[in-house]
Amino acid sequence: MLKINDLSKKFGDLQVLKNININAESGQIYGLVGSNGCGKTTLLKHIMNIYKSDGGYVDYDGNNVYENMDIIKDFYYVQDNLYFPYQYSLNKLFQYEKLMYQNISQEKFDDLTKFFNIDINKNLNKMSKGQRKQAAFVMAISAQPKVLLLDEIVDGLDAVIKRKFWEILIKEVMDREMTVIISSHDLKELDNICDKVGIMHEGKILREENLEKMKNETKRVQFAIDGEFKAVQSKEFILIKTVQIGSIYICTLTGNSKAFKEYLQNNYKLLLFDELSMNLEEIFITELGGVGYGTEQNKK
Numbered sequence: 001m002l003k004i005n006d007l008s009k010k011f012g013d014l015q016v017l018k019n020i021n022i023n024a025e026s027g028q029i030y031g032l033v034g035s036n037g038c039g040k041t042t043l044l045k046h047i048m049n050i051y052k053s054d055g056g057y058v059d060y061d062g063n064n065v066y067e068n069m070d071i072i073k074d075f076y077y078v079q080d081n082l083y084f085p086y087q088y089s090l091n092k093l094f095q096y097e098k099l100m101y102q103n104i105s106q107e108k109f110d111d112l113t114k115f116f117n118i119d120i121n122k123n124l125n126k127m128s129k130g131q132r133k134q135a136a137f138v139m140a141i142s143a144q145p146k147v148l149l150l151d152e153i154v155d156g157l158d159a160v161i162k163r164k165f166w167e168i169l170i171k172e173v174m175d176r177e178m179t180v181i182i183s184s185h186d187l188k189e190l191d192n193i194c195d196k197v198g199i200m201h202e203g204k205i206l207r208e209e210n211l212e213k214m215k216n217e218t219k220r221v222q223f224a225i226d227g228e229f230k231a232v233q234s235k236e237f238i239l240i241k242t243v244q245i246g247s248i249y250i251c252t253l254t255g256n257s258k259a260f261k262e263y264l265q266n267n268y269k270l271l272l273f274d275e276l277s278m279n280l281e282e283i284f285i286t287e288l289g290g291v292g293y294g295t296e297q298n299k300k
Helices: 040-047 069-074 090-097 106-115 129-142 159-176 187-193 211-217 257-267 280-289
Strands: 002-011 014-024 028-034 055-060 075-078 147-151 179-183 196-201 204-210 218-226 237-245 248-255 269-276
Touching (some): 014 028, 014 040, 014 055, 014 204, 028 040, 040 075, 075 129, 090 129, 106 159, 129 147, 129 159, 187 280, 196 211, 204 211, 204 280, 211 280, 218 280, 237 257, 237 280, 248 257, 257 269
Parallel strands (some): 028 179
Antiparallel strands (some): 002 014, 196 204, 218 248, 237 248
């Protein structure tokens, strides 16, 4: 298991990370999502010990990563902005990384370059953004790390290549029980593959939970009543947000949706009631809306 314990970081007067705690388990794909500039990339770089924390530490299987740098040899990080050595081809990069990663697999490298149809002798810096992403992903999987950190790995890729990425990644996680943390703004993609999600905002983790549990705990319903609805709170449910569109009300709530329906039936003439499915994007908007993000009013 990879654990982040009370990690904090300041750059000058700017507090970028504020007592971050996350737990990413082996054999799990962890989605790290958050508002723009919330500190996701900074957090990943702390895991790789690229940045030194002001407080807190990273733990892997009971070992403090900052005190045992050999552990980092089993980690692999693919950053959003890719930089490759001058005049390097993918094949030359693979030969170089063979010196760094003892578990790197020639067989996987050969299979994946064929799977993605990559020219291993082409200059990496002359490839398109999508091709460079594929090349970096091939290197990451070939290295066979225990912990894989991916920062916006599918940004700019078409749907076919994205599906190939997820197919390979899920197989690797299942076969080798690798721990994967993916930072991405593509919430619809993460919704399909993540086991667990951490939602960040302004350097803090607002919520960390199994994704299916998140969906079960946060509910959305639409209903119509005879009369005007007035929001209420109960021990059995909490209304987070209510929006009226014409005669239809849409509520986001936590707790017992059946109890909310019973409340409506007992206090109004209920004309319509449907429970709607929640996805990661809607949960994300709800969580950040709860701390005022995106609800700011323009000042004239």
